[in-house]
């Protein structure tokens with residue numbers, strides 16, 4: 032029999048959304064567990080410097096992550112380093128999160144804050160120089176490239192929109208696309224073609240990202256997909272927008288989501304499953320930032336608390352063991 036542990040709320044993921052939700056749930060005196068497959072921080076751990084989180088003009092990603100975690104723990108949230116394999120609502124209304132350790136965490140409500148993963152090009156130098164010129168977020172990192180020559184890779188809305196955005200900072204933006212037309216909407220394309228700082232390089236892929244002796248990106252090795260001719264592009268930044276995959280495998284198929292897999296929620300962050308909330312990058316929304324993740328986490332935790340209170344007052348609560356583990 033797998034070990035089972037009971038809580039008021041299970042939070043999947045310890046990124047900014049999950050840790051903010053944990054802080055609010057703890058403050059509401061809910062017995063809260065955060066299940067995180069890696070170290071706490073989520074995408075903060077892939078971000079060298081954050082300059083757009085209010086109250087911190089300049090803070091390292093790992094430092095902000097530690098502050099989020101200790102703040103949530105201060106209010107009683109438990110953190111466990113385990114990967115959630117499945118998250119299900121059972122007929123008795125309890126949510127079961129089963130982890131790779133074979134433990135079943137049970138709670139009356141659950142908040143999924145599992146974020147998403149930018150799709151990589153998979154070329155040499157990409158991972159090695161991430162944060163040293165390779166970026167997946169123009170809003171986050173654009174300001175570090177004032178008067179630089181940068182390249183954007185992709186052909187969808189995100190690539191076209193972010194190339195335009197980057198011209199606020201960069202002296203010149205190359206948009207590299209492997210086809211001879213964009214998938215992006217016409218209105219975004221029109222704005223792009225009217226921008227004199229942008230030059231499109233069609234039918235081309237990046238084969239390799241190269242850096243100087245300090246490990247900062249200084250060159251992109253390009254290849255024409257038709258002629259196979261290669262060339263160098265002296266750029267100090269490369270922004271990759273070839274897709275973003277929400278981490279929804281644990282719940283997929285049971286819950287309403289858009290075509291890209293992002294979870295749909297109402298204004299209380301509640302998904303199509305009653306009592307299951309989603310917050311942060313994993314849900315459908317306009318933008319994905321630390322501030323929006325924290326805001327979503329706040330709403331989700333408060334809504335989860337109200338959901339539990341409504342259950343209690345309706346005498347509709349599932350039976351729950353007080354504390355500790357027992358076998359199901």
Ligand SMILES: Cc1cc2nc3c(=O)[nH]c(=O)nc-3n(C[C@H](O)[C@H](O)[C@H](O)COP(=O)(O)OP(=O)(O)OC[C@H]3O[C@@H](n4cnc5c(N)ncnc54)[C@H](O)[C@@H]3O)c2cc1C
Pocket residue numbers: 043044045046047048049066067068069070071072073074075077078080081082083084113114115116144145146147149166167168170171172278281310311312313319320321322324
């Ligand atoms: C390179 C980069 C730089 C960025 N820079 C900035 C910036 O400067 N400013 C800014 O505001 N935003 C920035 N962002 C965006 C910001 O980091 C995200 O919007 C934010 O982290 C989203 O928080 P989240 O909690 O929703 O998801 P995430 O941060 O993605 O956290 C999700 C967590 O869930 C965990 N998880 C997923 N699946 C499971 C599972 N099955 N079991 C257990 N755990 C699981 C993951 O390990 C992860 O820790 C940047 C993003 C990137 C990629």
